[in-house]
Amino acid sequence: MSESKIRNMEELASVSGISRPTLSKYFNDPESVRASTRKKVEAALETYDYQPNIYAMNQNRRLTKNIGIVVPYLADPFFAEIARVIENLVIQGGFRPILLSSHGGTGQEIENLDSLRSIRPAGVLLAPLGRNSDVAAIERFCADVPTVLFDNSIGDLGEAFFGLDNPQSIKMMVNYLHETGEPPIFFEMRTPTNPNAYKRRNAYIESMEALDLEPKLIQIEGDTWDFEDIGYRGGLEAIRTRQLTTDTVLCSNDRLAIGFLAAAYECGLRVGSGTGCALRVAGHDDHPYARFTCPPLTTVAQDYSAIATRSVEAILKLIESGERAEQRDTTLFEGTLIKRASA
Amino acid sequence: MSESKIRNMEELASVSGISRPTLSKYFNDPESVRASTRKKVEAALETYDYQPNIYAMNQNRRLTKNIGIVVPYLADPFFAEIARVIENLVIQGGFRPILLSSHGGTGQEIENLDSLRSIRPAGVLLAPLGRNSDVAAIERFCADVPTVLFDNSIGDLGEAFFGLDNPQSIKMMVNYLHETGEPPIFFEMRTPTNPNAYKRRNAYIESMEALDLEPKLIQIEGDTWDFEDIGYRGGLEAIRTRQLTTDTVLCSNDRLAIGFLAAAYECGLRVGSGTGCALRVAGHDDHPYARFTCPPLTTVAQDYSAIATRSVEAILKLIESGERAEQRDTTLFEGTLIKRASA
DNA sequence: ATCACAATTTTACGCGCGTAAATATTTTAT
DNA sequence: ATAAAATATTTACGCGCGTAAAATTGTGAT
Secondary structure (H helix, E strand, O other): OOOOOOOOHHHHHHHHOOOHHHHHHHHHOHHHOOHHHHHHHHHHHHHOOOOOOHHHHHHHOOOOOEEEEEEOOOOOHHHHHHHHHHHHHHHHOOOEEEEEEOOOOHHHHHHHHHHHHHOOOOEEEEOOOOOOOOHHHHHHHHHHOOEEEEOOOOOOOOOEEEEEOHHHHHHHHHHHHHHHOOOOEEEEEOOOOOHHHHHHHHHHHHHHHHOOOOOOEEEEOOOOOOHHHHHHHHHHHHHHOOOOOOOEEEEOOHHHHHHHHHHHHHOOOOEOOOOOOOEEEEOOEOOOOHHHOOOOOEEEEOOHHHHHHHHHHHHHHHHHHOOOOOOOEEEEEOOEEEOOOOO | OOOOOOOOHHHHHHHHOOOHHHHHHHHHOHHHOOHHHHHHHHHHHHHOOOOOOHHHHHHHOOOOOEEEEEEOOOOOHHHHHHHHHHHHHHHHOOOEEEEEEOOOOHHHHHHHHHHHHHOOOOEEEEOOOOOOOOHHHHHHHHHHOOEEEEOOOOOOOOOEEEEEOHHHHHHHHHHHHHHOOOOOEEEEEOOOOOHHHHHHHHHHHHHHHHOOOOOOEEEEOOOOOOHHHHHHHHHHHHHHOOOOOOOEEEEOOHHHHHHHHHHHHHOOOOEOOOOOOOEEEEOOEOOOOHHHOOOOOEEEEOOHHHHHHHHHHHHHHHHHHOOOOOOOEEEEEOOEEEOOOOO
16 A cells, blocks of 8 residues: 555666666566565565556567467357366466457457467467368467467367367267167267367267177257257257167267257157156266256266366476477377266 | 568558558557548558557557456356457457456456556456455446446446346246246345345345235355356255245246256256146246256346447447546346246 | 675666657648 | 648657666675
């Protein structure tokens, strides 16, 4: 609490007895100055509240303290959650997170990258749209800015990638469903925007074949990010046109599953593994709402805390070292089976 | 597409034949220069891609082109959606949106405001936490920065407020439920973080009394933003301890209702208005997921497009005029009844 | 006490742009 | 055509800070 507010570093220098360049050094990294001077600065800071002009700082620094975070669709609670965790980790690391959502649109994704470029971030954490991404644009961006990809991989772009081991998680789920009842049919979008979706499809087919079972796919139309709605419409049609050749449905992700459950409900199909149930439904991702569907959704949980932590660690290390990875480092985490009432 | 990239406005001036101060004027507002010069600038911009250094710009401008957007909880799809609409409107208005979430925490809300203050935004759109907000801190912020509140009102803070007419919407829902079946009991948090929740409680009581009915409240514990979980736990307890003195439950918001539906399902209570149903459940807000609950949730839709549009219009007008409102302007929008299968 | 070394201060310049005032030019109205 | 008004240019300075180089001071070990 001070009566006379400090306007700039110059003034802080005169009242603290520390020279302006040293103050500049302190604000860039408090650990880089002698402990005794650090104390003096912090004492002055207590009485004279001041914080450096962020624009002047960023204009002149070689590297800003900004870290961009781009997610494909922030209205999806899954990405909202992972973004929140990442934001906190970035702040803990002494950087300033800039969160942007691509809202499911290619144009928006490019705009986000352009927007980030203009603020000269020290690094970027990018969960790309996937199929709809402008690969060339992303490649150019990665060449300019140290970028770590997560959730969704695109080729071998970026310095590192952290995501889910889809083959493992899908195989686990297929095996579980097979062991506890009829083998599953796979419910998915025909042309998903998400590369993970293709990996899951292939993983499903391979897992079924490994069990000497015939893979069966229900491939629904839709190319937006309104997965619940797509799952609902596709579910209605699949049920009404009797495409369900088994009583067990494995949905490519939880949001589709939520829509499918609504369709099943509307058609009077009771979902669950108990007697009196017509259908078992499983999802994938352990979406925040999966616990609260009726019935609660059996699914595979992603360790998004690990994905977030490791992604942030990777980008911080890249920034600190100032080097680029000579080769992209890919890390896949295993999923965890979450058994609930739906299957 | 150019071979030689432009590094700064000076260089652009020399290649375009327009003086740097005029270019500066152009970038601040393209309409402020003569049409013929504008053409010249834009022609040069096509061949020499360049964009002004955002830090140098913001450092020196009286007012930045930044507009802060603060929502209480971005992992709630409702806020994610409204934030998205607002972001687009802000961009259309020629400003740069900075989206921040308070993640349900008082500390985070204050940090967000501090963070915004440090980037000297031209204006801020704030949906406050409510009860948990540091009113004094927000008041100080509003004194410094033109701020429009939305969704949640705090006293008469801000230059304007746009939100829902809770008394109208709740009354409409109570009347509907009463006309079509038993009068509703009100399911809510005992000490909600959200002022709207208090308004809804009072509106419920008044609406019931206006119908000569006795208002009944189920008030559950919980002080986080995990409304689904709170609704689920509270619902389980309410059902098991037989607090439901009527077959109709009006939940204070959709997220609580989603949790309540999960509890009802677990207890084997069939929800809906048809025969064979034990319970009718209604929500409030028309949450993006409300269409996909089982059964689909009867609720009240907020016109969040109107809230977003009017809020942005208000802040843009404030910025343009450079004046402050002599008195806060409060606008409430009516809700729309959304009849689905749950009640 | 002496030396070697690290940290700080001093001095000075630059970043890219906003902005103001005076001047010159163009446009519009008469 | 001419004057008046609008717009552009020139010139100059400042914003708040980063950073480099040289000079100075402080630190720690011998």
